[in-house]
Amino acid sequence: MGQHAILSASASKRWMNCTPSALLEKQFADEESIYAAEGTAAHALAEHKLKRFLKKRSKRPVSDYDCDEMEECTDDYVSFAMEQIEKAKQSCSDPVVMIEQRLDFSRWVPEGFGTGDLVIVADDTLYIVDLKYGKGIAVSAEWNPQMLLYSLGALELFDSLYDIEKVNMTIHQPRLENVSNFEITVHDLMEWAEQELMPKAEMAAKGEGEFAVGDWCRFCKAKNTCRARAEEYLRLARMEFKPPELLSEEEIAEVLKVADELAKWSADVYAYAQDEAITHGRVWNGFKLVEGRSNRKYVNEEEVADAAKAAGYEDIYKKSLIGITEMEKLMGKKDFQKILGSLVYKPQGKITLVPESDKRPPIQTETAEADFKEDE
Ligand code: SF4
Structure with missing residues (x-):
């Protein structure tokens, strides 16, 4: 290519x-x-x-x-x-x-x-x-x-x-x-x-025409710094709400409609800015680079095991089953289905609020209510 x-x-x-x-x-x-x-x-x-x-x-x-x-x-x-x-x-x-x-x-x-x-x-x-x-x-x-x-x-x-x-x-x-x-x-x-x-x-x-924001922006190289995309999302974020003090049901529905896209766009801009700061030393007003949280790690697992055993500790290993994806990769799709097909199940997914355009069928409100209650 x-x-x-x-x-x-x-x-x-x-x-x-x-x-x-x-x-x-x-x-x-x-x-x-x-x-x-x-x-x-x-x-x-x-x-x-x-x-x-x-x-x-x-x-x-x-x-x-x-x-x-x-x-x-x-x-x-x-x-x-x-x-x-x-x-x-x-x-x-x-x-x-x-x-x-x-x-x-x-x-x-x-x-x-x-x-x-x-x-x-x-x-x-x-x-x-x-x-x-x-x-x-x-x-x-x-x-x-x-x-x-x-x-x-x-x-x-x-x-x-x-x-x-x-x-x-x-x-x-x-x-x-x-x-x-x-x-x-x-x-x-x-x-x-x-x-x-x-x-x-x-x-x-010729570079002519109007900028248009849509799902095609996902693979655009300009997506992090594109002004049209920023303006579109900032316009969405600047929705004007009138009194009273609490949002109405209609206004909450308006926020829901744009929340997902807005979150994706701001995550793109954040990732871009962070990468620029880390790899090119770019300084953003009001921001700084810090070290993230990290967890303690063993320097050398074998030496740790030897030292623990020498001190009389025996119960230091645990064995666990590899995950479904890893198991499927190991066996290949067909063998996985043949050997483990009847031993794998898909639990009911967590109930989520999504836009009407989502392809999944809606679930009944009674079921949703009952499930929410069970979770409580
Ligand atoms: S990110 Fe900007 S330039 Fe790229 S497709 Fe979207 S609107 Fe067009």
Whole structure:
């Protein structure tokens, strides 16, 4: 992958919603998070496995992130990819299969390109599959700009050679067991590209348009110091309340609506300021660096055990079972299910107040009341 496009496919949701963000981000250095590095390692392993399945030469990559979970997830992805290839073969005896294919969509987005994990051309259908190794949130393929951009890039490669009428796109997130699929006609894709994509890409490339705050800010390099984001949250925090002295139910509901976002934003700014102070010696008016609380530690466990035993103390060790996640990693998902499936249960979660948009079904008030009483 290496080089990054300013208007990249992976960041397209952000720059399509907040067009000036692409140029604003340019002043921040590229810093690869451990999650991104882990994702890159998983992609390299998946690419290798898929190539071997397709009887192509490939050398197994080695990374610091190799683990049972990555093995299983990439196996899952490869079986899914092979299913897609088999599906394509049902309508076309000799589909074109491309792995980690560079896709150039610069006809619609200035200097735009990305990498398609799996691209299959089977007569009138183009299949695009994207592996997402993260386990943050489930991503939908429906009108997903990243997938639509990959589709445009793939069409640019193959449209003159094949009579492609529709594009079938899938996001595969093995760690979340999420498989999201969306199919679109080439006609609708082109309409979206001309009416939605091109005007926004043009603005984004010039740094024009309005800043817009939303969930896409999460991956923006400017998020800690972005003025638009600060103004939006400070505006929310400056809600005007009128007398009487106590907040009304409506006013409390207003506070709840913004509390979560406000907390995330202030945590981002705090983390940024702290990092600047620690790593660059930056001084913030009214703040200082101090040492956090710490717990006592043994200098050397073996020496401690020897000394305690020599003093006549025998009962100095304790043995405990490893946690569920560690056990699942140790056994692998399938064996874990087979050996311990019936011995693991999920207790009822702590009752929490969340916005209506949350996907979990609401629970009955009576139950909530009863549970709160039990907790008392
Ligand atoms: S933080 Fe949000 S509002 Fe600010 S530039 Fe980035 S995407 Fe736009």
